[in-house]
Structure formats: C-alpha cells, structure tokens
Amino acid sequence: QVCVCTKEKGFQQQVLALNSNKCQELANHYLGFNGWSSRIIMLQNVSGFDGENEEPGETLQKQSVKYLCAVEVTLPNHGVCTRGVALGEADTENSEDPQEFVTASRRAQKLAVGKALSSAFQKILLVVLENGKVAVEYNPSQEELTDSLTEEELKGLVQV
Numbered sequence: 001q002v003c004v005c006t007k008e009k010g011f012q013q014q015v016l017a018l019n020s021n022k023c024q025e026l027a028n029h030y031l032g033f034n035g036w037s038s039r040i041i042m043l044q045n046v047s048g049f050d051g052e053n054e055e056p057g058e059t060l061q062k063q064s065v066k067y068l069c070a071v072e073v074t075l076p077n078h079g080v081c082t083r084g085v086a087l088g089e090a091d092t093e094n095s096e097d098p099q100e101f102v103t104a105s106r107r108a109q110k111l112a113v114g115k116a117l118s119s120a121f122q123k124i125l126l127v128v129l130e131n132g133k134v135a136v137e138y139n140p141s142q143e144e145l146t147d148s149l150t151e152e153e154l155k156g157l158v159q160v
Contacts, residue, residue: 020114023121030126030134035077038117041070043109046087063095065104069112073120078136084119088112 018026027036047066066089074081088111090104127135 017115017118017122020117020121023118026126027121030128031075031077031136036073036075038071038073038120040113040116041072041083043067043069043112045105063092063101063104065090065092065101065108067105067108067112069109069116071113071116071120073117073124075124075136080124080136080138082120082123082138084116084121084123086112086115086119088115 044067045065046068047064066087068085068087070083070085072081072083088108090107090111092100092104094100123139125137125139127137129135
C-alpha cells in the first residue's frame with residue numbers, strides 16, 4: 001500500500017494536497033511521534049510587496065496581511081529531509097483596529113505554516129508493507145528549488 005499525501009477530487013483527476021493536520025496524523029501513525037520532526041526555517045511578513053493598497057482611501061479599510069513560510073520536515077530514521085514553502089493570506093475589515101490586525105496576522109501565519117508543512121509532506125512517499133514495516137522515499141517528481149538551497153540562501157530569497 002502506498003500513501004501519498006494528496007487526494008483526488010471527483011472525476012476531474014484534480015490532485016489536492018492533504019491539510020497539514022492530516023499529514024501530521026499519518027506521520028504519527030506510521031512513523032511514530034519521535035519518527036519525524038518539523039521546524040520553521042522562515043516566517044516573514046510580505047504584505048504590500050505586490051503594490052496593493054496604493055489607491056488613496058483604501059488603506060484605511062480593507063487590508064490583506066500576507067506571510068511567507070518555509071518549513072523543513074526531517075525523518076531521521078529514514079535519512080529523508082524535505083522543505084515546503086507557502087504563502088498565507090488573511091484580510092482585515094478595518095486596518096485601524098490593532099486587535100483585528102493582530103488576529104489577521106496570526107491567521108495568515110498559521111495558514112502559511114500549515115500550507116508549507118503540507119507542501120513538504122507532499123514530497124514524501126510512505127510505503128506500508130503487509131508485515132507493518134514502513135519504508136519512506138523522497139518523491140523527486142515533486143522536487144523544487146527550495147530543497148537544494150541552503151538555509152541562508154532560502155532566507156535571502158525574500159529579503160528586501
């Protein structure tokens with residue numbers, strides 16, 4: 001049995017990523033709670049880099065908060081390490097309200113971390129044998145540039 005952290009939706013053959021909670025649940029079940037780890041390499045606010053909110057009067061109302069996140073997932077017993085990168089976005093109705101801005105920032109951060117973790121898990125294949133043993137393989141078809149960069153290079157990609 002091969003479990004890939006994606007699921008197909010309907011008859012469209014559209015492949016969707018599993019959410020990070022389901023990925024973590026599968027990893028804990030098949031690898032054990034100490035069989036894998038994740039860490040956040042970078043979590044950076046990238047709001048306003050795309051030139052939005054330049055129209056006068058709009059900056060005081062709706063505002064979009066965006067965070068970019070890079071996560072590394074390591075499976076030390078299997079010698080596998082992979083990374084995921086994702087963007088999380090949340091809107092505020094009134095950007096003058098500090099509490100609403102903080103809440104939107106937290107939502108965007110949590111979404112970015114979850115998507116990045118899910119992205120990292122998509123590159124991992126769990127092969128479950130009939131005897132209950134689990135083999136782990138890195139899926140090169142999902143390989144991205146982020147896996148070959150050093151941590152400093154990855155952080156430097158979004159520095160201004």
